Amino acid sequence: MMLLDTAAPIGLYYLLHSLGVGVFLALLISAVVPGLSTLAQIVRHRRLDGLGAFMVGMTVASAGAALISGSPRFLLAKDGWMTGIAGLWLLVSTRRTRPVVFYFARALLEGRVGPAGDSWDYLWDRLPGFRRVWRVASVIWGVATIADAALRFVMAYTMPVNAVPGLNGAQYAVLFVALQVITNIYYHRTGLYNPRSALYAPIRSG
Structure with a gap:
């Protein structure tokens, strides 16, 4: 799961960008992937551990702050x-x-x-x-x-x-x-x- 959470957002970003999606939107979408995979694990095991809460919290906070700032470098x-x-x-x-x-x-x-x-x-x-x-x-x-x-x-x-x-x-x-x-x-x-x-x-x- 750690490998997937690292590789999937990178691959998704470059795929979206190659299809013509803007840099900021491609980064924003790809940044959500680790949080979604963590949520899936929480639903599957019906248990929220400290690491899972940290991953979801960081994903939500960074995406929200990036939407406010509009900065792709903030997402990076x-x-x-x-x-x-x-x-x-x-x-x-x-x-x-x-x-x-x-x-x-x-x-x-x-x-x-x-x-x-x-x-x-x-x-x-x-x-x-x-x-x-x-x-x-x-x-x-x-x-x-x-x-x-x-x-x-x-x-x-x-x-x-x-x-x-x-x-x-x-x-x-x-x-x-x-x-x-x-x-x-x-x-x-x-x-x-x-x-x-x-x-x-x-x-x-x-």
């Missing part, structure tokens, strides 16, 4: 607002009990990380080093996405309008791959993937 800057707010959310979450990155990684790695496939609730409660891993990872992702947002604002207001949607999409791919590489290097250095590492020493001895 929408991705910058979204990644910037997401970056702040990641940073703020490090002050909560469990940061955002912990929950994202848990869905993929729980049962495969730790000396005996222990639950992450157990690892979180027993290992200060384990808690630090996810707080540092959230800081890495937060700082990177805020820097990404700044670059998107620069592109939105300085580059040719027709070039920005494609570059925005490519930038998502670059950001995701770069962060995967950086955080996985960090995880390896902390011993997260090694059940015999010092990270897990307190529960091995206990």
Whole structure:
């Protein structure tokens, strides 16, 4: 769904523009796609989570503000607002009990990380080093996405309008791959993937 929400608006924009639809209207229509797909998921699962509410809210707010301003560049800057707010959310979450990155990684790695496939609730409660891993990872992702947002604002207001949607999409791919590489290097250095590492020493001895 994330891939669809990124690729579909870009493809739709260039399709509409090639058919003669004006830049502003093509951007406005394509900007609504992520919100519609999120609404479809909400209806299907009958559940509204924080991320879904954020996506719908940003889509409605940016489309409404763009209609008032009439600026295509404001619509182009929408991705910058979204990644910037997401970056702040990641940073703020490090002050909560469990940061955002912990929950994202848990869905993929729980049962495969730790000396005996222990639950992450157990690892979180027993290992200060384990808690630090996810707080540092959230800081890495937060700082990177805020820097990404700044670059998107620069592109939105300085580059040719027709070039920005494609570059925005490519930038998502670059950001995701770069962060995967950086955080996985960090995880390896902390011993997260090694059940015999010092990270897990307190529960091995206990």
